[in-house]
Amino acid sequence: MNLLSIYTGYALDLIIGDPYSFPHPVRYIGKLISMVEKQIRKITSSDKGLKIAGFFLWFIVVGLTFCVTSLILQLFKFNKIIYFVVNTILIYTTLATKCLKDESVKIYKVLKTGDLEKSRIQLSYIVGRDTTNLNEKEIVRATVETVAENTVDGIIAPLFYGFIGGAPLAMAYKAINTLDSTVGYKNDKYYYLGFASAKIDDIANYIPARLGVVLLSLGSLFVGFNFKNALKIGIRDRKNHKSPNCAFPEGAVSGALGIQLGGTNVYFGKEVYKPTIGDKTREIEIEDIVRTNKIMYSSSIISMIIFTAIYYLVVTL
Numbered sequence: 001m002n003l004l005s006i007y008t009g010y011a012l013d014l015i016i017g018d019p020y021s022f023p024h025p026v027r028y029i030g031k032l033i034s035m036v037e038k039q040i041r042k043i044t045s046s047d048k049g050l051k052i053a054g055f056f057l058w059f060i061v062v063g064l065t066f067c068v069t070s071l072i073l074q075l076f077k078f079n080k081i082i083y084f085v086v087n088t089i090l091i092y093t094t095l096a097t098k099c100l101k102d103e104s105v106k107i108y109k110v111l112k113t114g115d116l117e118k119s120r121i122q123l124s125y126i127v128g129r130d131t132t133n134l135n136e137k138e139i140v141r142a143t144v145e146t147v148a149e150n151t152v153d154g155i156i157a158p159l160f161y162g163f164i165g166g167a168p169l170a171m172a173y174k175a176i177n178t179l180d181s182t183v184g185y186k187n188d189k190y191y192y193l194g195f196a197s198a199k200i201d202d203i204a205n206y207i208p209a210r211l212g213v214v215l216l217s218l219g220s221l222f223v224g225f226n227f228k229n230a231l232k233i234g235i236r237d238r239k240n241h242k243s244p245n246c247a248f249p250e251g252a253v254s255g256a257l258g259i260q261l262g263g264t265n266v267y268f269g270k271e272v273y274k275p276t277i278g279d280k281t282r283e284i285e286i287e288d289i290v291r292t293n294k295i296m297y298s299s300s301i302i303s304m305i306i307f308t309a310i311y312y313l314v315v316t317l
Contacts, residue, residue: 219299254278
C-alpha cells in the first residue's frame with residue numbers, strides 16, 4: 001500500500017505540481033514555526049537561551065508534524081481506499097519535481113526576453129541570496145544551483161524517507177527542511193535560534209546528498225550528458241561549500257554540464273564567499289537551466305527505480 005502510494009504521489013507531483021490554491025502542509029508547518037518562534041522570543045532573548053530554545057522549536061515542529069501525519073493515517077485505516085488516497089496525497093505534498101521545473105522555467109523564459117530586472121525578481125522567489133544586481137550569467141548560475149540542490153531536498157530525500165517510513169517520516173523530513181529554510185540562517189536574528197535546525201538538517205540530508213551524486217550522475221548519463229565528469233566533480237569538490245551537503249548535487253550537475261558553479265553571493269546585505277565548484281570548460285548559458293531540469297527529471301525516475309529495488313530486496317530478505 002505504501003509503495004503504491006509513493007508511485008501515485010510521485011505521478012501526481014509530475015502532473016499537477018504544487019497549485020497555488022492547494023492547502024500545502026508546508027504552509028501550515030511555516031505558520032507553526034512562526035507561532036512557536038514568537039512565544040520563544042517572549043520568554044528569552046539571550047544567546048544561550050535562544051540556542052537552547054532552538055532545540056525545543058525543532059522538537060515541537062518536527063514532533064507535531066510526525067504525530068499529526070501518523071494520526072491522520074490512523075483515523076482512515078478503517079477503509080483501505082480512503083487510507084490509500086490520504087496516504088498518497090500526503091506523500092505527493094512532500095515532492096517538488098514539477099514545482100522546481102516550473103519556477104526555473106519562468107526565469108528561463110524571462111531571461112530569453114532579455115528582461116534582467118524581471119528575471120531577478122523571479123529568481124528572488126526561490127533563492128535566499130540578494131538578486132538585485134545579478135547579471136545574466138549570475139542569474140543562470142543561481143537557478144542551476146537551486147535546482148541541483150533542491151533535487152536532493154525536494155525529491156531524493158523525501159523519497160528516501162518515504163520508502164523507509166512512509167508519509168509520516170517523509171513529512172517529518174519536510175518539517176526539518178522547512179525549519180532550516182526558515183530559521184537556519186547564520187545572521188544576527190537566527191544565528192542562535194536556528195542553530196539546532198541548521199545542524200539537524202545537515203544530518204537529515206547527509207545520506208540523501210551523497211546518494212544524490214550517484215543519482216544525478218546516472219540521470220545526466222540518460223539524458224546525454226557527461227556521467228564520468230559528474231561523478232568526478234561531485235566527489236572532488238564535495239567540500240567546496242559551507243554546507244556539508246550542497247556541494248554534492250551542485251558538483252554532479254556542474255560536472256555533467258561542464259560549467260562552474262559557486263562563488264561569492266550576497267545574503268542579507270553581507271557578502272558570503274563560496275569556493276567554486278566544477279571546471280569552467282565553457283561559459284554558463286541560459287540553456288543550462290533546461291539541461292539541469294532534464295537531469296533533475298531523469299535522476300528522479302532513477303531514484304524511484306533504485307529505491308524500489310532496494311525496498312524489495314529488504315522486504316524479501
